Amino acid sequence: MKPPRPLPPQLGTVFSITDARALGVGSDRLFRSDLTTPFPGVRAQGQPIPPADATWPGDNEAxxxxxxxxxxxxxxxxxxxxxxxxxxxxxxxxxxxxxxxxxxxxxxxxxxxxxxxxxxxxxxxxxxxxxxxxxxxxxxxxxxxxxxxxxxxxxxxxxxxxxxxxxxxxxxxxxxxxxxxxxxxxxxxxxxxxxxxxxxxxxxxxxxxxxxxxDSWSPRESLCRILLTTAGLPEPMLNLDVDGPLGFLACVDMAYPRYRVAIEYQGQLHGARYAKDIERLEALRAAGWIVIQVSSALLARPAELVDRVRRALLSRGWRP
Structure with a gap:
């Protein structure tokens, strides 16, 4: 089978059948297997490509x-x-x-x-x-x-x-x-x-x-905060910069500075980022903070998460 003929470059990676026919592309070419039909009347060559100057908000997740x-x-x-x-x-x-x-x-x-x-x-x-x-x-x-x-x-x-x-x-x-x-x-x-x-x-x-x-930086931080406050715990400060004797110590996802209790959500970390997070959390602990690390597994056990935070606050003098 012959390879499909190149399409007019002005069509781009996604185009309408109407535009293609206006440029002389025949029906036989529009139904070749190298093109997909994401919607009726539309053909695509692979994934549509955003404009070169496009800037999308957010983290461009899947x-x-x-x-x-x-x-x-x-x-x-x-x-x-x-x-x-x-x-x-x-x-x-x-x-x-x-x-x-x-x-x-x-x-x-x-x-x-x-x-x-x-x-x-x-x-x-x-x-x-x-x-x-x-x-x-x-x-x-x-x-x-x-x-x-x-x-x-x-x-x-x-x-x-x-x-x-x-x-x-x-x-x-x-x-x-x-x-x-x-x-x-x-x-x-x-x-x-x-x-x-x-x-x-x-x-x-x-x-x-x-x-x-x-001040919430991620969906998991938001969910964690919702769990804590709806369970009757005080609302934590979000993404708080903590200073030590020598200056900046860490930015904490959620914090109760009065009680020196910090809550950190940990995603899947690897390599240098993981090592930096270990050092950051150890520096907080050395400065007298209780640090509670929250994983996706712990977030799926809300009663346990709330209990850990409640016990940490109570140990530092918080009273309901």
Whole structure:
């Protein structure tokens, strides 16, 4: 079998059948096995590639990468009246979400405009008073505040985690990354979006709003904080810089400085990073801190985690 003919370079890695035919590409070429069909009327050569100057918020985790690739593919056939919404928009903004890989893209229209009807897409109607839109790397999507206020069907923990991410303030501090970067939104804007009209899950959203903080650096930190506070323990300070006799000692994920109790979430660390974390935690202990390390396994045993922190606080004089 002959290798497939090269496609016109101006088509890029993802393109519509209409554009291809306008450039003289025949139907036989459009159905060759080197092309995939992410959506009806769309062809792709491998994964869609973001624009060269694209800068995506967040840490570009697996879910977000897949969602961005699919969104770039769908954008080829997207009508001007459509925009990405709900969990899809949250992931395009880089937020950690519970959306499973392979879930349909969330695409919305305003008012009574015709809903998108396409394999791999879930259509939504949005109210103009409830939703503001913007563009990100050429994709039209709901603003972070509008996205968060549209997710009232999610569990409380997910609403807080996503809200923490959207509202993170990149403060100055020793070795802190991206100091001065603007948050994607604020709690004030989340409150305004929530109050713009009737929302599904409004009571849960309002509870979550009161629990969102600007200094959480990761979903696991957010979940750990939620577990501790809902169990009746005092709220820890987040990502606190701790000084020792010779200056900066460590930045602690969660801390009770009055009782010198620190809580550190440990992901999968390797090599030099692991060695540095050992030295940092040992320096804290040498300075008189109790350090509780939290792994994913411990986070899955919330009663045990809460008990460890409670016993540490009690040993340092905290009283309920």
């Amino acid at each position: 879910n977000g990468t897949q969602t961005r690739a699919l969104a770039l593919a769908y954008a080829v056939r997207m009508r001007p009246i459509e925009f990405f919404s709900h969990l899809t928009a949250a992931e395009l903004w880089g937020a950690p979400t519970p959306r499973r890989p392979g879930s349909p893209l969330d695409v919305a229209v305003f008012g009574n405009d015709p809903l998108p009807r396409c394999r791999g897409v879930r259509g939504h109607r949005a109210g103009p008073r409830l939703t503001t839109t913007t563009t990100l790397n050429g994709l039209r999507l709901a603003s972070p505040a509008s996205v968060w206020a549209s997710l009232g069907t999610l569990p409380l923990e997910d609403l807080v985690v996503i809200g923490d991410y959207f509202c993170r303030e990149w403060r100055d501090g020793f070795l802190r990354p991206h100091a001065g970067r603007r948050p994607l939104t604020t709690r004030t804007k989340l409150a305004a979006a929530l109050d713009a009209g009737r929302r599904v899950g409004a009571a849960r959203l309002r509870t979550a709003l009161g629990m969102i903080r600007e």
